[in-house]
Amino acid sequence: MRSGPLTIAVGIDYSDESAAAARWAATMAEHHGWPMILVHGFAPPLFVGSLPGYRLDVAHDVARRRVESLADDLRLTFPDLHLSTLLSSDPAVPLLVKVSTEVDALILGHHRPGWAERLTSTSISCTLSGLSHCPVVTVPFGHVTPHGPIALAIDVDAPSQRAFEVAFDRAELTHRAVAVVCAIPDDLSLADVESTYARADALLTPWRRRYPDCPTTLQLIPGEPHRTLADAVPDASLQVVTRPRLRHSRTRWISSVARAMQRRANSPIAVVEYEQAP
Known part of the structure; x- marks a missing residue:
């Protein structure tokens, strides 16, 4: 695009x-x-x-x-x-x-x-x-899954326009699917799980329309995002995650999900600027 x-x-x-x-x-x-x-x-x-x-x-x-x-x-x-x-x-x-x-x-x-x-x-x-x-x-070093999907980690409470754009642009260029993952607390009630899924699915609606040739899946992952998201799509060719909104805050970066994923991921990971949807 x-x-x-x-x-x-x-x-x-x-x-x-x-x-x-x-x-x-x-x-x-x-x-x-x-x-x-x-x-x-x-x-x-x-x-x-x-x-x-x-x-x-x-x-x-x-x-x-x-x-x-x-x-x-x-x-x-x-x-x-x-x-x-x-x-x-x-x-x-x-x-x-x-x-x-x-x-x-x-x-x-x-x-x-x-x-x-x-x-x-x-x-x-x-x-x-x-x-x-x-x-x-x-x-x-040693990355071996170049043909897997593009994994996109999202936060339904603070979705990043830029992260969606990077993931879907890359998927379109490489003819890959987009695997969207969202971490949820282990103890979330069934009603809250359904509500979170509906909100995440609604975030994807405009991107599915904009990129109709990119197959898209959505998965909620129970557990702490710092530990679970990096391994959520083990065959990913690229993972996309948003960095903290305060770019120059070292404390925010050190404790961020993006840094935790970067340290754990077995596939290339793109860390992108937070950009709120208009």
């Missing part, structure tokens, strides 16, 4: 996860004729950059070889891909936040840190999911 090609950016580093995310993005970009840009900010942590033996020219050369090598591999594998690169000495997070104002989607690799890493740091993908100006798709 959009006019003109999307432009997608892929944030890369030296990890297998970022290379896998680039390949996942390249598959989409080549198929749909979307321009794609590889982005690498190679600024070191402050304590590394201040060490006597650190040389910016060497760091730049290593980063350049990484970007060129990955770009060459992608061009060989995807000969019709419209690919460009951006190499910068800026730190990765502010660079990618800036890039997110100029593209339609930001693709990042995602790995699951151990408990010690969770206590001492946060991943770039999690940080950017809370700051980006465009949807962020994090791709776990």
